[in-house]
Amino acid sequence: MQITKGFKYRIYPNKEQQALINHQCFIYNQAYNICLNLWLKEVESNKDLPKEQKKYLRAVDYDRLVKEALKNRELPFKSVVTQQARINFLRSIKRALSKEMVAERKRALDSATTPKQKAKALKLGIPNFKNSKLAKTSFNWNNQGFQILESNNAKFKTFKLMSMPLKMKYHRSLPQGYKVNQITISTSNDKYYASFSITYKQEIKQVDLAHLDSAKCIGIDLNINDIALSDGELIKTLSKKVNAKKYNDKFKRLMRKNSRRVRIKLESKNKNQKLSNNFRKTQKQLNQIYERSSNIKKDSYHKITTRLIKEFDLVAVEALKNKNMTKRAKLKNVKQKSGLNRSILNTSFYQFSQMLAYKALHNGKFFVKVNPQYTSKTCSVCGKINENLSLSDRVFECDCGNIIHRDINASINILERGLKSFGLGISLLDTKQKAFRVS
Ligand SMILES: [Zn+2]
Structure with missing residues (x-):
């Protein structure tokens, strides 16, 4: 099987190399912005013309x-x-x-009421101008004109790009016989990275659907702070070792410092007064904490998803998008934590299920996303829907005698739906229809 995957390595450019990389990031953003301007002009001049008179730039025109x-x-x-x-x-x-995007814009426009919402709806999905002043910038390179060479330190290689020999920490090996599709050089809070999107061949033994062991199938309900499994286990999203409070307190303190500086600037009579260097320094510290916390989360997700894919042959999750999740958090009446606490403690559902999806694919396992409707409110034993289940109820109770942790109940329903989508197991829908017929 052909696998396409990204490998990211830290690189250590010297001052001069840093300047060259930063410049190319700037050029990349400028080129992107010039394209966007050209396109916006094209849209504007084509606006009132009949179809046959509309003119479009070709790729070569953009390049020129x-x-x-x-x-x-x-x-x-x-x-x-x-x-x-x-x-x-x-x-x-x-x-x-x-x-899809045109339809989504139309939907957003129809439901918009204020002029501000309407303007936002019209721009939905349209690319934005790139800003080179952000803590994170990058540029792309194609698959030519680079080399990866041995260095005299086993842990490092020399990555040669634009005739720059860059020191690269080689913490994991690229697979045998790989082909590079694209390279991305990125900077994030003054750290530099080279990412290789590569394709390679790997023998994968696909699990046999006909001989699936039901004990090796699992439903997963992702929640704000933990992950519920249909076999009854609850996994904490983060290992206990993380002192989230310590991070959060520091984050809040720095945030307060900087918002005070912004306030002073806004209230100042001198319109040309600029934010101080200290503001920038604090901003940098904030970015670093944020980056560290999201790395901790990512590591934790990697550990959990690797374990799940190793242990199980079929995993089912709810089909949820990130934006739905914020809604769900509100619905669930979970007190939305602010700032860093939210980012570090809350599960990034999209990231988590993406990891499960590609790990399943690369290991010959099955991954399925199921319809999330009523997974929490449906009894996992008799299939009856408990409309009265309150958002704060942690225990699911049913007339049939089923008393179970709310999220474990949901994860069992998720598993059943997952199995059903493969034509396996008893479908909940059938059970329900049967129950209705009897009554
Ligand atoms: Zn029941």
Whole structure:
């Protein structure tokens, strides 16, 4: 089987190399923004024209115009970088104009009431201008003109790009016979990374659906602080070792410091007064804490998902999107924690199920997303729906005598739906219909 996967390595550019990398990030963003401006102009001039008179720029036109604009501004650039920016830009436009996005924009527009909401709805899915001043920037490179060489330290390799020999920490090996599709060089809070999107062949033994062992099938209910399994286990999203409070207190203190600085600036009569260097320093510290906390979370997810895929042959989760989850958190009446506490403690459902999905695929296991409707309110024994189940109820109780942890109940329903979608097991729907027929 052909597998496409990303491998990310930390690189250690010296000062001079850093400047070159930063410049290419800037060029990438500029090229992207020039493309966006060209496209916006094109939309504007085509607006009132009949279909046959509308004119569209081709990819080569974009490339030419971007190069001209950069040359006029006397900015040195690498064509690979500007071309990659154009490719990515056109890809995001294609996505923005896809049937699904057009429909989604229409839906958002229909439900918008205020002018602000309407303006937001019109821009839904349309790419934004890139800002080079953010703590995170990057540029893309194609699959040519680079080398990965041995260095005299076994833990490091030399990654050669744009004739720069970059020291690269080689913490995991690239698989045999890989082919590079694309390279991304990124910076995040003054750290530098090289990511390789590669394709390689791997023999995968696919689990046989006909001989699936029911003990090796699991339903998973993702919640704000824990993960419920249909075999009755509750897993904490984060291991106990993380002192979230310590992080959170520091985060809050720094946030307060900086909001005071912003307030002073806003209240100042001198309009040209700029935010101080101390503001930037604090901002940097904030970014670092945020980055560390999200790394802790990611590590924890990797451990849990690897364990689940190793242990089970079929995993079922609810089909939830991130935005639905915020809604769900509100519905569940969970007190929304603010700032870092929220980011570190709350499960990132999308990230978690993405990890499960690719690990299942790479290990020949089954992964399925099921309809999330009524998974919490349906009794996992008799199938009856308990409409009275309150959002704060932690225990599910049914007339049939079933008393069970609310989330474990949901995870059993998720598993049943998952099995059903493969044509396995008893369907809950059938059980319910039968029950109705009897009464
Ligand atoms: Zn019941």
